[in-house]
Amino acid sequence: MKILMVCLGNICRSPLAHGILEGKVNKAGLAITVDSAGTNGYHDGELPDPRSIDKANEYDIDITNQRSRQITQNDIQEFDFIYVMDSSNYNNVVALCNSPEEISKVKMIMNEVEPGKNISVPDPYFGDSDGFEKVYQMLDLACDKIVNQLKTKAI
Numbered sequence: 001m002k003i004l005m006v007c008l009g010n011i012c013r014s015p016l017a018h019g020i021l022e023g024k025v026n027k028a029g030l031a032i033t034v035d036s037a038g039t040n041g042y043h044d045g046e047l048p049d050p051r052s053i054d055k056a057n058e059y060d061i062d063i064t065n066q067r068s069r070q071i072t073q074n075d076i077q078e079f080d081f082i083y084v085m086d087s088s089n090y091n092n093v094v095a096l097c098n099s100p101e102e103i104s105k106v107k108m109i110m111n112e113v114e115p116g117k118n119i120s121v122p123d124p125y126f127g128d129s130d131g132f133e134k135v136y137q138m139l140d141l142a143c144d145k146i147v148n149q150l151k152t153k154a155i
């Protein structure tokens, strides 16, 4: 099973989602690959934003092994679930899909917590550090739900 976290730049939100889910999956002993990517490729090859690195560190998660990269059509074939942070990411990823089956892999991540509401994880890039704490808390809840579902599937 392979799960991809996606945001716009792959430096703020999706690296946090990637690190949080990876930690929970490892703790649960599940054999699941987690990765992340951005829709715009603007920060290709860069480390996560220092504010995301610091936020992850606060919760004992190291995301400094991650480097930003742009999502590809191959990713959509290869990954089983693609979690996006907001509706703009959703539209951009769906535009890369080649079939209804591929489109069905793409999910708004907060729908795991509040199904059908299409709540966005707000882009914290231009805000202050409070935005990163809010993003962390939202993603922590969503990743708990994802891991609980994966546990029932894996058994």
Ligand code: 4NP
Residues within 6 Å of the ligand: 007, 008, 009, 010, 011, 012, 013, 014, 042, 123, 124, 125
């Ligand atoms: P992210 O935040 O999508 O959560 O990684 C952003 C980072 C960079 C930009 C936009 C959003 N940017 O346009 O440079």
